[in-house]
Amino acid sequence: xxxxxxxxxxxxxxxxxxxxxxxxxxxxxxxxxxxxxxxxxxxxxxxxxxxxxxxxxxxxxxxxxxxxxxxxxxxxxxxxxxxxxxxxxxxxxxxxxxxxxxxxxxxxxxxxxxxxxxxxxxxxxxxxxxxxxxxxxxxxxxxxxxxxxxxxxxxxxxxxxxxxxxxxxxxxxxxxxxxxxxxxxxxxxxxxxxxxxxxxxxxxxxxxxxxxxxxxxxxxxxxxxxxxxxxxxxxxxxxxxxxxxxxxxxxxxxxxxxxxxxxxxxxxxxxxxxxxxxxxxxxxxxxxxxxxxxxxxxxxxxxxxxxxxxxxxxxxxxxxxxxxxxxxxxxxxxxxxxxxxxxxxxxxxxxxxxxxxxxxxxxxxxxxxxxxxxxxxxxxxxxxxxxxxxxxxxxxxxxxxxxxxxxxxxxxxxxxxxxxxxx
Amino acid sequence: xxxxxxxxxxxxxxxxxxxxxxxxxxxxxxxxxxxxxxxxxxxxxxxxxxxxxxxxxxxxxxxxxxxxxxxxxxxxxxxxxxxxxxxxxxxxxxxxxxxxxxxxxxxxxxxxxxxxxxxxxxxxxxxxxxxxxxxxxxxxxxxxxxxxxxxxxxxxxxxxxxxxxxx
Numbered sequence: 001x002x003x004x005x006x007x008x009x010x011x012x013x014x015x016x017x018x019x020x021x022x023x024x025x026x027x028x029x030x031x032x033x034x035x036x037x038x039x040x041x042x043x044x045x046x047x048x049x050x051x052x053x054x055x056x057x058x059x060x061x062x063x064x065x066x067x068x069x070x071x072x073x074x075x076x077x078x079x080x081x082x083x084x085x086x087x088x089x090x091x092x093x094x095x096x097x098x099x100x101x102x103x104x105x106x107x108x109x110x111x112x113x114x115x116x117x118x119x120x121x122x123x124x125x126x127x128x129x130x131x132x133x134x135x136x137x138x139x140x141x142x143x144x145x146x147x148x149x150x151x152x153x154x155x156x157x158x159x160x161x162x163x164x165x166x167x168x169x170x171x172x173x174x175x176x177x178x179x180x181x182x183x184x185x186x187x188x189x190x191x192x193x194x195x196x197x198x199x200x201x202x203x204x205x206x207x208x209x210x211x212x213x214x215x216x217x218x219x220x221x222x223x224x225x226x227x228x229x230x231x232x233x234x235x236x237x238x239x240x241x242x243x244x245x246x247x248x249x250x251x252x253x254x255x256x257x258x259x260x261x262x263x264x265x266x267x268x269x270x271x272x273x274x275x276x277x278x279x280x281x282x283x284x285x286x287x288x289x290x291x292x293x294x295x296x297x298x299x300x301x302x303x304x305x306x307x308x309x310x311x312x313x314x315x316x317x318x319x320x321x322x323x324x325x326x327x328x329x330x331x332x333x334x335x336x337x338x339x340x341x342x343x344x345x346x347x348x349x350x351x352x353x354x355x356x357x358x359x360x361x362x363x364x365x366x367x368x369x370x371x372x373x374x375x376x377x378x379x380x381x382x383x384x385x386x387x388x389x390x391x392x393x394x395x396x397x398x399x400x401x402x403x404x405x406x407x408x409x410x411x412x413x414x415x416x417x418x419x420x421x422x423x
Numbered sequence: 424x425x426x427x428x429x430x431x432x433x434x435x436x437x438x439x440x441x442x443x444x445x446x447x448x449x450x451x452x453x454x455x456x457x458x459x460x461x462x463x464x465x466x467x468x469x470x471x472x473x474x475x476x477x478x479x480x481x482x483x484x485x486x487x488x489x490x491x492x493x494x495x496x497x498x499x500x501x502x503x504x505x506x507x508x509x510x511x512x513x514x515x516x517x518x519x520x521x522x523x524x525x526x527x528x529x530x531x532x533x534x535x536x537x538x539x540x541x542x543x544x545x546x547x548x549x550x551x552x553x554x555x556x557x558x559x560x561x562x563x564x565x566x567x568x569x570x571x572x573x574x575x576x577x578x579x580x581x582x583x584x585x586x587x588x589x590x
Contacts, residue, residue, distance in 0.1 A: 011555075028497065028524050070523045097494060104491040233491050233520060330526035343554050358527035365529060366512030397519045413527075 017307065018340045024303040025333035027326045031075040035083070040076060041302045044295050044325075048282055049080035055280060056081070056225045056257035057091055063248055065262040065275065067232075068284030069398055071326025074261045077284065078227050081259060085225055092221035094119045099230035104243075110203045112247035114149035116226050116256075117210050121145055124217055138216060144209045158184050203246050207254075214254060226251065228260040235263050235396055237271030248277075264395055264402070269387040286401045287323035296321065296328060303329075308336055308346045316349070320356045322401050322412045331355055331413075360417035363399055375399060375410045375418060384408040429478060432532055433505055440472050443578050446500065448472040453481045458488060462495035470499040480509045486517035493520045544583055551580050559584055 024039055034040055042049075052064055068074045078095065085093035094116065098104065101115050121142035125135065159181035217224055234240040240263055251258050265271045267283065275281045287296055296318040300306070305314060309332070317335065321328035334355040339347045367375075371394060378384045378400065385391055386408065394400040400408050410418070433450065441448045451464065453475055465473060489496075496502060504525070506514065511529070515522050552558060555576075562580050565571040566589040571581075581589050 027526060030497075070519050099491065099494040103488070105488050230494070233493070235487075235490075235519070326523055327526065334527055343550055355527055358529075360527075362522070362525065362527050362529040363515075366515040368512075393516065397515055398523065 014345065015340075018336060021304060021308050021336050022333060025305070025329050025336065027071075027329040027333065031079045035076065035079055039303045040080070041295070041298045042080060044287070044299060045073065045077060045284055048284060049077040049084060052077070052259055052280075052282060053081040053084045053093075053225075056259055057085060057088060057223070059279070060223050060257055061252050061255040062279045063252060063258045063260075063277075064280040064282060065260055065266065065278050066282050066284060067262045067264055067266050067275075069264050069286065069324065069395065069402065070232075071324050071398065072284045072286065073325045074232060074284055075229055078229050078259060078261060082227050090222040091225055092123065092217060092223070093225045093227060094123065095227045095229065097229045099233060104230065104233055108243065109246040110148070110206060112228060112244065113203055113206050113210065113250060114145065116251075117145035117206060117213060118142075118149055119226075120210075120213055120217060120224070124213070124220075127220065134216070138213070141209045141213050141216075145206065145213070148206050148209075157181055203250055207250060210250075210254060214256070223255075223257065225257040225259065228258065230261065232261040232263045235265060237263065237265045237269075237274050240266065241274045245277075265392055267402075267405075268392050268395070269389070283405075286403050287325075288403045288407075296323060299325065299328060300332060303332075305332055308339065310346070313347050313349060313352050316352050316356075320352075320359070320413045320416065322409070323403070324398060324401065324411070327359065327398075327411075327413070331359060334358065356413050356416060360411075360413035360415070363397075363411055363414040364417050367399065371399070372418065375414070378408065379410050379415060379418075382408075429507070429532075433474070433476060436503075436505065437474060439582055440474075440503070442582055444472055444501075445578075446471045448474060450474045450476055450505075453477040453485065453489075454479065458485065461489075462492055465496060465498055465502070468500075472501055472503070473498075474503045474505050476505040477510050478507050480507070480513050483513060483517045486513050490518035490520045493518075493524070496521070548580070548583055551576060551583075563589065 024037075026034075031040075048066070052066060055062055055064060066074050066077060075097075082093040082095040085091045096115055096119055098112065098115060102111060121138060124130075125138050125142065130138075161180060214224060231240060231244060234243060244260070248258060248260075262275075262281075263271075266275045266281065297314055300309065300314050300317070309317070313335070317328065317331045321331055331352075335347045335351045338351040338354055342348075342351065344351065371390070374384075374391065374394065384400065386395070391400070395402060395408075399411055399414055401411055402408055437448045437450060440446075449471060451461065451473065454477060456464070504514075508531075548559065559580075562571065562577065563584065563586055566577075566581055566586065571577050571589075
């Protein structure tokens with residue numbers, strides 16, 4: 001008999017209960033998987049995804065940004081938008097996580113277009129019952145776009161008469177009319193080359209094949225919407241602009257609607273001038289307390305959190321998450337792990353205290369004295385100069401949370417640790 | 424902790440992880456391993472344990488690049504960052520997406536080579552003994568006779584007793 005089965009207290013049942021809970025609270029799980037598992041509370045952000053998708057559907061060529069801090073739920077909203085558009089039946093949404101396509105540090109003009117072209121071509125080639133002549137045309141376009149995206153190796157004739165060839169011509173060669181040279185290969189890099197630095201190239205090179213591809217796509221689907229996720233990893237607004245500006249201009253001229261995740265720095269300082277170029281900039285703010293706290297608890301409930309959490313401990317986790325969704329999920333998971341290894345039947349106040357302290361300490365690590373003073377000043381006087389680059393960094397790294405355009409607060413978990421340190 | 428102690432602690436961590444999780448553990452030095460190969464290395468295989476180590480701050484450029492390829496870091500097996508203290512500010516500032524994934528899971532290793540003090544070790548052994556209603560000798564005896572299940576708690580128990588050789 002296995003040792004565990006001979007133990008008192010239903011040890012196996014306890015472990016299974018905790019394992020089930022932990023599966024539902026994975027802060028790094030793919031949004032698609034979490035949605036398919038039915039664990040997402042879709043009304044959390046008052047269905048932002050519906051507004052984004054609706055506008056993309058109604059206004060072909062429109063361009064919208066979804067801006068939010070790290071862990072705010074942007075990917076989930078974009079995936080939900082994609083799903084809604086697909087359900088409408090007359091729109092082809094293409095969700096592209098650009099970070100899984102290429103190394104963003106090498107991203108430059110043309111890369112978004114290249115990625116879009118690849119996805120569109122593959123989707124069209126997968127259409128059931130595609131006539132052969134259509135498939136041949138699409139394959140030819142696909143080939144051109146692939147060359148643009150990934151580069152190509154081509155043969156180049158090098159004449160022996162070329163002084164740079166380094167080749168010598170033998171006067172005694174019997175084949176006097178043979179071509180005087182040889183073939184060699186030359187590699188032309190493409191736009192999606194991780195991680196080598198990409199060359200700056202004109203986006204016009206991809207326009208013609210994309211236009212023809214879109215013509216073919218619109219024979220089947222009325223409109224095309226491209227959803228770019230991952231661009232928010234370009235933390236600085238100017239980097240985002242360098243990557244997106246030219247590509248987004250071409251998307252607009254091609255009447256392709258665009259939804260894109262963008263960094264929170266877009267909302268402040270120099271980033272504002274970039275956000276003005278878009279039809280809508282939707283801010284996914286942090287979920288505030290009060291009425292908002294009911295929403296956070298709904299997130300926990302949807303994932304079965306109350307199997308191990310009492311209402312009091314759930315409230316505590318909601319409060320100390322600050323309304324940051326990933327932190328909410330992390331705290332709920334870590335508290336369960338702490339309860340399990342401590343031998344508790346469910347999550348206790350001491351379990352929650354410990355993981356809140358851990359999270360707060362992790363936010364505290366690496367903060368210099370100036371930044372700590374800024375946080376103390378914010379807590380004391382509610383004063384925060386949001387356009388200062390050092391303060392934008394505090395927003396980006398989630399030490400400071402934005403509840404509205406004027407309501408900024410220190411992350412509650414960090415605040416709980418700060419209050420215990422000297423200051 | 425001093426570099427020599429850190430290397431010893433890293434080797435101990437590698438051994439402990441392999442024992443506890445019953446999987447091989449690979450270590451990649453972020454300063455030495457070619458960055459462009461890192462994404463591929465993490466997925467060949469993708470289910471073992473990986474430690475990404477840095478004894479000095481590898482610099483903002485590497486952290487930013489690592490943050491940008493965060494999706495490439497997603498794999499079946501766990502990833503543990505083993506970093507010197509001076510790396511943490513850089514990671515927080517230049518790789519905030521990775522830091523968000525880590526959440527509260529940042530722990531400081533003590534100069535004694537482990538995160539657990541002797542008091543902690545004894546406390547944990549007592550917890551396990553009370554929970555399973557078994558003594559340390561009984562656990563060792565069952566491990567020697569091959570009747571101890573290879574579940575994480577029992578492996579941990581043996582490691583805490585210094586009997587990782589019986590795993």
